[in-house]
Amino acid sequence: MAESGGGVTRRKNPVQRLKSASHSPGEPEETDREEAGLRCHKLQDSLLSSASGYSNYRGVLNWCVIMLVLGNARLFLENLIKYGILVDPIQVVSLFLKDPYSWPSLCLVLASHVFILGSLHLERRLASGSFPERIGVFLYVLILCSILCLPVLVVFTVPSLTPVGAVFSLMVYTILFLKLYSYKDVNRWCRERRRAQVRALSRTQSAPQMRKANGDIGKQEVTYPGNLTHRDMYYFMLAPTLCYELNFPRSPRIRKRFLLRRLFEMLFIMQLLVGLIQQWMVPAIQNSMKPFRDMDYSRMIERLLKLAVPNHLIWLIFFYWFFHSSMNFVAELMRFGDREFYRDWWNSETVTYFWQNWNIPVHKWCLRHFYKPMMRRGIPRWAAQTAVFFASAFFHEYLVSVPMKMFRPWAFMGMMSQIPLAWFVGRFLQGNYGNAAVWISLIIGQPTAVLMYVHDYYILNHGIRS
């Protein structure tokens, strides 16, 4: 073997283009040239010695990228040789449909209109004052609880609902829950504000002036009871945000090229995701079952790392597909102006910064409708933060356990473990080390949770299969 190592030892540098070699031959100045020839060393340090003060390693970034591409190209080829082509678009349809004459997911999604229209009409009654606030709160609790419970009920009673279909409808209902919660809050704030204005009016007796000012603002903007229309409600339901606002910022026009680019990305990346999952994740997970059943630790870690790479890449692609392509596509189509669906979480140096910046719609909702109201009621900050984590952990568990019909605390624990992790990273790791810790927790944490669930699901549903 040492031949291969030795073969590269004494390579010659074959091309010389130093400036000193560029003087024209012929008529050489004898002494100068010889002087130059006789002296060819000077006192200096090696570049990699700390004394040299050298720090230009730009090429190393290129090296990293190439090694990653080559390493994954090899894995891809190895996978193809081992398993052949596993991508099968028909199989995707079967994940959603068990019985082609029964479409429970679609029915569930259509049923959601009941809640949307119910909320709208409830708000109209509240705006006109025909319902007191207390009854409004009671009815909203009823609506929101039904939104969370109805899909659970359907999942456990309708046998033709597939797990993927169940995840899809649960997701829709969770989004609906968050949106209607925001809708309720904002409309209540508007009523409180109207009442405060009326009180201020009766105190200062300057009613006409006030109304005029309101009229000025309202020329282009919608004011409180005017927003309670079907059009406004469905715009909010389809808009890529979870926070209701009476007057959403609108972009001036639909840019056709932007729209087509995003549409192309959406379609292409969706195919890519499906292909990667079928070709790479499924075999990797299936191969992981045996070591996990046998509790063979070194193989478990090897399988976990093998799964971590495709899982992480798929998550990154999914992030781009969902938060950039799809949300921008919908926003462009609806001329929705606020495109901040994510911030620069890839640079996050604390776990907190990551959670605050990777999913802006949910972050905005939590901040506006959960954290700030708690703070206003005088709940201490640590308690409010823990409550947000707790709610988040609950929804994670809800979205995973219900479709699998299997209650395991892995997603819940995964979310709750972010609290000690955030404390540890914030306390001990700074700058690039913090950033690296966040990346590692993402790359390793996710596949661990995925493996836990899939393992338990397989053992429950298919028995032991190696």
Added chain:
Amino acid sequence: MAESGGGVTRRKNPVQRLKSASHSPGEPEETDREEAGLRCHKLQDSLLSSASGYSNYRGVLNWCVIMLVLGNARLFLENLIKYGILVDPIQVVSLFLKDPYSWPSLCLVLASHVFILGSLHLERRLASGSFPERIGVFLYVLILCSILCLPVLVVFTVPSLTPVGAVFSLMVYTILFLKLYSYKDVNRWCRERRRAQVRALSRTQSAPQMRKANGDIGKQEVTYPGNLTHRDMYYFMLAPTLCYELNFPRSPRIRKRFLLRRLFEMLFIMQLLVGLIQQWMVPAIQNSMKPFRDMDYSRMIERLLKLAVPNHLIWLIFFYWFFHSSMNFVAELMRFGDREFYRDWWNSETVTYFWQNWNIPVHKWCLRHFYKPMMRRGIPRWAAQTAVFFASAFFHEYLVSVPMKMFRPWAFMGMMSQIPLAWFVGRFLQGNYGNAAVWISLIIGQPTAVLMYVHDYYILNHGIRS
């Protein structure tokens, strides 16, 4: 599978520490707060949209590093599970020694003193004028030819010489060849200079002044015939350079901590290299034999990429071990001042820049004793450059083919293919693309050549084994 994708869709951002949330609860200013609560969107672009002008992807470098470390950690673990521990230091000794009573490599290295002392005494005769220049040239041709031919003769006649031992002695003799060639050239230049000075003296008749000036310079520095001592000769032979100089720059003192650090690195990295080769390279190469014999192209590429990673890492570690640790160790021990053994080849954007900067001792030698003398004789630049490549290709072939007793043109062709590659990269690829092309040629080119030789060697010596 979609569960795993879906499970991460709607994560909640659980910790909110935005500045706006930090105002104290209690006595809230109703209108302001509501105003803030009602408006929560603003017109803005997504960060990844080209319109946003955002470009801070510092975290991505950390991501690359982590993915590389994790990917290789997995490969390491997979290897350990598959093969167990293959590292065996005793085996290393057996690579050098076939018969414990016969040490041909050591004898060869000891025999090199004949050539060193021969050259020194020849130079003394030439300096004193008792040999004419013509005989000096003839004797040097004899010495240099014997240096190249003697180890070849020994390799082909002594059966107890192992391939690794042969590579080692050929390397020593190649270095000896380059050093003595430089020694001969510099001493000849000194004689020419002395003759020119004598001529200048006889022309200007200002002998005493000239001699005084020489004496002034010479107070601390060695002048021509004074350098022809055993001490000076052996200092040059052991110094980490191939270019002879009468007065090498010397560092003021031996830094003990620097020396110990380099020594530790040398010993540790040598173990690491041996371990990596035994544990990673040997199985990868053995597994590559079957696809290469069967000419199964997709498997050949997969094996090549699998081999490329350990081969490249071992080469990088070897580079650090040889050019930084070992050379700096020797230089520190000898108080040799010029530590420029490599320049920043990792940033090279052209193939030419890489060859000029990765191995400075050889580059310096080629420039000083091969390329510049050719230029001075009026040989056109392209011819001189090609000649340097040709000589380099010859030595590569010499160092690989002779120990394997097998003449295949792979190393020669590998070197010669650098000429069209350099032209292509210089012509079509700029900046980072050029840098990436250089890295790829390094990462892919080396294992290709290694596989070629090992494949042919196995088939020749062990017959077909899969």
